[in-house]
Amino acid sequence: MKKISILGSTGSIGVNTLDVIERNPDRFQVVALAACSNVDVIAQQARKFRPQVVSLFDTTKVDALREQLKGLGIEVLAGQEGSIQVATLPQADMVVSGMVGCAGLVPTFRALKAGKALALANKETLVVAGKLMMEVAAKNGCPIIPVDSEHSAIFQALNGEQSERIKRIILTASGGPFRTFTSEQLEHVTRAQALKHPNWDMGAKITIDSATMMNKGLEYIEAKWLFGLETPVDILVHAQSIIHSLIEFVDTSVMAQLGMPDMRVPISYALSYPDRIECDLPSLNLAQMGTLTFEEPDFERFPCLQLAHDALDMGQTLPAVLNAANEIAVQAFLDELIPFKDIPEIIRMTLNHHTPSAVEEIEDVLEADRWAREETRKLVTVAH
Known part of the structure; x- marks a missing residue:
């Protein structure tokens, strides 16, 4: 037990x-x-x-x-x-x-x-x-x-493989509700639209993160820490959320983990690991699914992806600032204080105002988080 x-x-x-x-x-x-x-x-x-x-x-x-x-x-x-x-x-x-x-x-x-x-x-x-x-x-x-479906998929696909055998990790992304929106359409996104994820039933904050694709930026950073900072990680938009992530090995073989978009599957795997337990859920029917599609992410329409990449590359306290600024900006959008398009801009300004410092203790992270929240709230007030 x-x-x-x-x-x-x-x-x-x-x-x-x-x-x-x-x-x-x-x-x-x-x-x-x-x-x-x-x-x-x-x-x-x-x-x-x-x-x-x-x-x-x-x-x-x-x-x-x-x-x-x-x-x-x-x-x-x-x-x-x-x-x-x-x-x-x-x-x-x-x-x-x-x-x-x-x-x-x-x-x-x-x-x-x-x-x-x-x-x-x-x-x-x-x-x-x-x-x-x-x-x-x-x-x-x-x-x-x-437990994240994408990182659980990577964890399962690795299945004991050595890190030196991995060529790259491919994180899949649904693209959120605005995958096909033009830059002009993104200017007029409403709160209600942003909260309607096409595949997953999630809380408000993570749903907005999916809409801005910051969720995938955060998952990119998480994957780097979980599976090796030197391991290349690519992002692939897969609208159906059936392939949860993939691993390419040095011999170019690719392992993918597939399943219906239901969080109870990765949760049950995490709880029972290294065992597996039966889940009373519908099986994946690929014939019924028909077509699975893939496309490159658009870093220009969804700049949060680039912000996450840059924050990890620069390191130190910047990822903590990125995360805190995002939390405040997302809440401001949910409170209808700022438009959707301002979320990445406010995060960018907070990052630009920050002087990075080393992270040696948990207190360093907490101080960067505190500073970023205060700074972002000031920027929201100005924008509002």
């Missing part, structure tokens, strides 16, 4: 993880849950799965959660310290890191320091602190098993 702690239990990753666990009660047990602010959902989850500990990041709502869970014998924690306790709970064998954005950084880092196996869905953790995360994982012998 594998005991699981979940960071971000009320988000799409957390909900799908709990669905997989509920279908496999003989294999997995939930021991801790952490969420941001959704009292009703985490309370419902706690009543169903009966973890030892739950935590709510929003300290103003923790009393309401305690009231809902009164008499159940479940310890209720709050704030970042509560998330850290969920991530480091001694009874947990594995931590699922599904918190959105940089909020999951410190708890995920502490999980690795505590020697936990990590099912990683929070790509921002490696984007902002990849060097630190990989170092502490190696030091403590902690496996990092990716």
Whole structure:
């Protein structure tokens, strides 16, 4: 019986993880849950799965959660310290890191320091602190098993292959809802349009990231850290989201992982690795799918891709600034303070205003994140 702690239990990753666990009660047990602010959902989850500990990041709502869970014998924690306790709970064998954005950084880092196996869905953790995360994982012998469908596909296609046999990694991208939009059409994108992803059912932030293709830029950085900074990574637009990613080996053989676009598949693989478990989901029917299409990404229409490449190339604190600026700019768009086309421009200006510095400790990342959020908010205010 594998005991699981979940960071971000009320988000799409957390909900799908709990669905997989509920279908496999003989294999997995939930021991801790952490969420941001959704009292009703985490309370419902706690009543169903009966973890030892739950935590709510929003300290103003923790009393309401305690009231809902009164008499159940479940310890209720709050704030970042509560998330850290969920991530480091001694009874947990594995931590699922599904918190959105940089909020999951410190708890995920502490999980690795505590020697936990990590099912990683929070790509921002490696984007902002990849060097630190990989170092502490190696030091403590902690496996990092990716949950993002693309990185799970790479992980599966590698299947024990040595890094020197890899010629390149090919990350696939759906292209989001605006794949065929012209630059002029992108000038008039609405919030409602941007939130309608053609293939995946995701949270608002990651859906907007898919629309700007920043999601693929962040995944590019994540792939570099997970699979080797020297390994070439290309991006290929594949609108149907059936081929989740590919590996080309030095002999030009290509391995691809295919499947229906359902996050429960990579989640179940991460939870059960190195085993596989049955998933009560529809099988992939390629004959029914018919045609699979591929095209090069357009870095001019979707400049967030180039911003991510440049941030990783320059290194130091720039990836942390990129991520923080993106989070603030995306929220400003969701709040209808800025138009869609301003998201990459505001990120670019924040990066240009930043003086990069070395990342030696987690505090260096947190300071860069704090600075970038403050700077980006100023730029949003000016734009608004």
